[in-house]
Amino acid sequence: MQQTTVVDRIEPAAEDVVSVTLRAATEPLAPWEPGAHIDLRLPNWLTRQYSLCGDPADREHYRIAVRHDALSRGGSEYIHRFLREGRSLDVSLPRNHFPLLPAPEYLFLAGGIGITPLLPMLRAAVASGVPASLVYVGPSRGTMPFLDELRARHGDRVRVVATRHDGRPDLAALASALGPGALVYCCGPAPMLAAAEEAFPAEQLHAERFRPQVRTFAANTPFTAVCSRSGRTVEVPAGESLLDALNHAGLPVPSGCREGVCGSCELTVLDGEPEHRDDIGAPEGRMYACVSRALSARLVLDL
Incomplete structure (x- = not known):
């Protein structure tokens, strides 16, 4: 819609x-x-x-x-x-694969344009009365959007780190200062996310990426997509994505990034075993057709 x-x-x-x-x-x-x-x-x-x-x-x-x-x-x-x-x-319509979960304390880590999803998160956390702080990182203050807005609204809750002058933040020190149950939300360039993954436990860190991680998968194999509502069967060859195969068969699926990070091509899987290659973390019974494939010879889709 x-x-x-x-x-x-x-x-x-x-x-x-x-x-x-x-x-x-x-x-x-x-x-x-x-x-x-x-x-x-x-x-x-x-x-x-x-x-x-x-x-x-x-x-x-x-x-x-x-x-x-x-x-x-x-x-x-x-x-x-x-x-x-x-x-x-x-x-x-808005989609949310990066929701703000309840926690007794929040630390937000933003790198440059990665401030955008964290702005309303910080506002919501502060409005709820939960302790929350933001570490905002960029090459210089002039490169960091909404800096004046953040300072005016949140004051000392915001720590600005201009790396050309201040160096990089000590994420290990930030991690050690957090209380039990605290959650960390991070959005920024790949090196920042990699550093955050080293500093914070996986169960504590929630991250959103601009680009998919570089990962290695087994060689593509062909499989069959059975579209239950339309009654169509589509063969997906090794050299074609599920998204493209469905579109070429006249079963258009909305899509955006084609990299497994936006979620616009989400499909419901009724039977079979998908091979998830996205960077979102597909929920049970769902898959993203632009990058994900099948581990089973046949997938039944609600399409």
Whole structure:
């Protein structure tokens, strides 16, 4: 399901980062919780995923932030160079694979544009009365979006680490200072996530990635996808993804990143054993068709 929005404001948020506020075109926008993201369908036919970083209580607006990537595949470049206020854009319903779970204490670790999903998380944690702090890391203060907003709202809860001047934060010291049951939420570049995985226990750390981890899987093998609702059977060869095989067979599945990080191509598995290759952590009975395959010779899908 798509929602129609209008670009209400485009504002600089930091060096090479713009804040984009989308206004509901007609009905109130779908509700969301901290950690959620939306698919943004751009006029250049690209679909890109962005974390919501505004106020979940505001049903008239969504806010996202976009860094201009020097190696852009066309999404961030379009938004920075060509998108204008007043433009109509379709967006998906919010999806949340990075939810804020209950805890007696929170530590949020943000690296650059990774602040976006953590902004509403910090606000929600503080509003609940739970001890919460943010360590915000970037090369310099000028590269860190929403810095003034964070300082004005949260003051000493926010520790800013400009690595060109301050060096890298001591994550081991942060880990040792946490109380029992505390949760750590981290979003940022791959080296930061790798350092966090070394410093914090796996059961304590919740992380969201910009790009999938580099991992090795067994060689692809062909399998059969049985689509229960349509009554169709689709053969998936070794050299083709499940997503592409279904689309080529006339059974279109929504998709976005095609890297196993956004979740837009989620399918329900009724029978068979999927091989999960995503970076989200597919729930029981689900799989992401863009990267995941089958360990069994046959998968039955609710499609």
